[in-house]
Amino acid sequence: MRILVSGAPVMWRLKCILLVMITLWASGDLLAKAPGSLHELGSTWKDQNGLAFAWKDMEGQVVLLSMVYTSCEQTCPLIITELSALQKALPSHLQDRVQVLIFTFDPDRDTQGRLAAYAKARHLNPKWRFLRSSPDDVQELAAVLNFRYKKMESEDYAHSNIFTVLDQKGHMRHQQLELFRGRGQTVEMIQSILESAGR
Amino acid sequence: MILSKVCFTGLLISASIDGVLANDSTMARVPSGRYESFVPEKKTPGAPLQAPVLFVKTFDMDRTPVTNGQFLSFVLQNPAWQRDKASGLFTEPGYLLHWEEGLKTGPGAPLTSPVVNVSWFAARAYCRSLDKRLLTTAEWEYVAGPEFFGQTKADRENFLQLILEWYARPSPLVLQSVGQPTRHRLGMQDLHGLIWEWTSDFSSNIASTELRDNSSPDAAEFCGAATLGGKDPTNYASYMRFAFRSSLKGGFSLANLGFRCARDVAP
Numbered sequence: 001m002r003i004l005v006s007g008a009p010v011m012w013r014l015k016c017i018l019l020v021m022i023t024l025w026a027s028g029d030l031l032a033k034a035p036g037s038l039h040e041l042g043s044t045w046k047d048q049n050g051l052a053f054a055w056k057d058m059e060g061q062v063v064l065l066s067m068v069y070t071s072c073e074q075t076c077p078l079i080i081t082e083l084s085a086l087q088k089a090l091p092s093h094l095q096d097r098v099q100v101l102i103f104t105f106d107p108d109r110d111t112q113g114r115l116a117a118y119a120k121a122r123h124l125n126p127k128w129r130f131l132r133s134s135p136d137d138v139q140e141l142a143a144v145l146n147f148r149y150k151k152m153e154s155e156d157y158a159h160s161n162i163f164t165v166l167d168q169k170g171h172m173r174h175q176q177l178e179l180f181r182g183r184g185q186t187v188e189m190i191q192s193i194l195e196s197a198g199r
Numbered sequence: 200m201i202l203s204k205v206c207f208t209g210l211l212i213s214a215s216i217d218g219v220l221a222n223d224s225t226m227a228r229v230p231s232g233r234y235e236s237f238v239p240e241k242k243t244p245g246a247p248l249q250a251p252v253l254f255v256k257t258f259d260m261d262r263t264p265v266t267n268g269q270f271l272s273f274v275l276q277n278p279a280w281q282r283d284k285a286s287g288l289f290t291e292p293g294y295l296l297h298w299e300e301g302l303k304t305g306p307g308a309p310l311t312s313p314v315v316n317v318s319w320f321a322a323r324a325y326c327r328s329l330d331k332r333l334l335t336t337a338e339w340e341y342v343a344g345p346e347f348f349g350q351t352k353a354d355r356e357n358f359l360q361l362i363l364e365w366y367a368r369p370s371p372l373v374l375q376s377v378g379q380p381t382r383h384r385l386g387m388q389d390l391h392g393l394i395w396e397w398t399s400d401f402s403s404n405i406a407s408t409e410l411r412d413n414s415s416p417d418a419a420e421f422c423g424a425a426t427l428g429g430k431d432p433t434n435y436a437s438y439m440r441f442a443f444r445s446s447l448k449g450g451f452s453l454a455n456l457g458f459r460c461a462r463d464v465a466p
Contacts, residue, residue: 036286037288040288041288139400139402142402143319143320143450146402146449148403148404148445149402150404150405159405
């Protein structure tokens with residue numbers, strides 16, 4: 001973004017800031033709204049083994065999650081690699097205390113059988129859950145995570161690469177918005193949530 | 200967004216919700232057709248960039264955007280969507296902030312004016328409560344396109360000019376009623392000139408920095424990405440809507456963003 005240096009835009013900005021401050025003050029009661037929890041989502045999913053998954057099941061569980069589709073040959077394998085790297089970067093006694101969840105945004109093609117085959121072929125950690133639901137529920141989850149995806153004519157998708165950390169109450173505590181970059185912060189956040197719970 | 204709140208300090212008008220419930224007579228059928236996207240794609244990695252032509256199936260849609268009155272009756276029946284009860288997962292603090300109180304619309308939100316300051320989640324829940332859904336972006340662009348507003352070149356230019364003039368004007372503090380006169384061939388109202396509207400797949404409007412670089416589209420790809428560069432540069436309004444949608448997040452509440460609903464037609 002270009003920085004505006006001429007006088008007028010700066011004044012305009014100051015006025016804007018002032019107005020926002022007044023408004024924030026005027027609506028302070030509303031701003032007290034508590035952050036939402038993903039455990040409120042009513043969607044139900046099934047994992048690669050056919051086991052049902054509901055968000056409430058994650059109560060008390062620290063979660064690391066991402067969204068992928070298995071027909072993707074470009075960044076999706078890297079997303080899986082990244083999840084694995086993040087988990088392995090944790091101190092060994094904490095690695096099993098974070099639940100890794102992978103959600104497909106291509107439920108038409110990613111059937112349960114296909115997810116199971118993919119998990120096997122990629123030697124995914126058997127504790128990871130590879131989940132699918134209806135396109136409508138996928139759309140809702142994507143909106144909650146600010147995850148963007150678009151099916152192209154080629155049947156491939158353009159999509160975000162986002163890694164999200166949830167605490168035991170389902171609150172979004174951190175999002176890593178790129179592959180590779182910001183790994184340290186993600187690991188630190190998971191570790192700090194787990195350690196503060198252990199105390 | 201939330202700036203509008205300070206401006207409404209007039210008399211309270213208690214809400215009457217009689218006669219504002221949506222029913223099927225408020226919908227009209229849209230025939231199937233084709234919508235030519237202006238966001239070029241590659242069919243295969245080596246293929247040239249080409250604007251895809253999307254087939255839109257016939258569907259029913261609300262003639263007008265959802266009003267404050269209709270949304271009030273929805274929150275009365277669905278308390279979880281009331282202003283002070285709605286979850287922070289689905290709404291931000293500006294949710295329904297132009298209403299006088301949680302269950303009182305007030306002078307800043309006439310019952311017949313389009314409801315705004317609603318998140319995508321709230322809009323979606325409203326439509327679902329009536330066994331409807333939001334329009335897809337392709338459906339919205341198709342039915343709001345210049346083809347439905349006249350056949351001649353002059354019609355088209357006039358249409359696009361009117362939209363751009365609207366985009367250039369700041370939103371009024373109190374929005375006009377829905378149901379403004381229309382030249383739409385199917386009688387759809389308020390598609391342009393009143394508010395912007397949520398679409399179900401707003402998050403498929405992707406404009407990351409990687410996509411903006413027209414000079415090297417190949418280098419810009421991430422898992423099959425598009426590069427902007429309009430097939431029809433005269434439909435600049437469509438480009439602006441794309442840019443607008445690409446900046447939205449599902450929880451946003453904006454003073455000029457509302458919605459209407461659609462319904463599938465049984466084959």
